[in-house]
Amino acid sequence: MARNIEIKARIDDFSAMYEKIGVLAEGLPDLIDQDDTFFICPHGRLKLRTLAVDRGELIFYQRPDKSGPKPSFYTLTETADPEGLRHTLTLAYGAAGRVIKQRTLFMLGQTRLHLDRVKGLGDYVEFEVMLDEQQTLEQGIAIAEDLLEKLHIDRQELVDQAYVDLLNAKGKRSSSD
Known part of the structure; x- marks a missing residue:
């Protein structure tokens, strides 16, 4: 299986983060509409990402x-x-x-930088440091930590869950009100 180091944070100012990332990134970003359906999966996460009527990706992943x-x-x-x-x-x-x-989606070396506008949740930044076979997890973590610093992301804004979990928790809170 492929591996990467991920980090996700909530952001308050999409435009300001866009500018910060734009200064660091290589080339212009891609704008991608994504519709992800998650399925019940006991050994990780299984999602179907729809990118177009005739194009999608089935993704299985394991992440703490x-x-x-x-x-x-x-x-x-x-x-x-x-x-x-x-x-x-x-x-x-x-x-x-x-x-x-x-x-x-911006690229910076081996890192995908995502600015996500999530329906029902708000705005987030996510990094995916794509590791090659020779790289250790620690090397990928160091790259992610460096980007946190360069982008001035406050650790209080870091998110420990997938978007689907955040949305499901929000839905449960709303239905119990």
């Missing part, structure tokens, strides 16, 4: 729920029929939630 830089192990399979696959997986496993976001 903790704030700060954390390792993620994942595998990805492309599909030309995301809606049909969503239907089949929902019947087979049950859906655990759905996350709709607009992602602005």
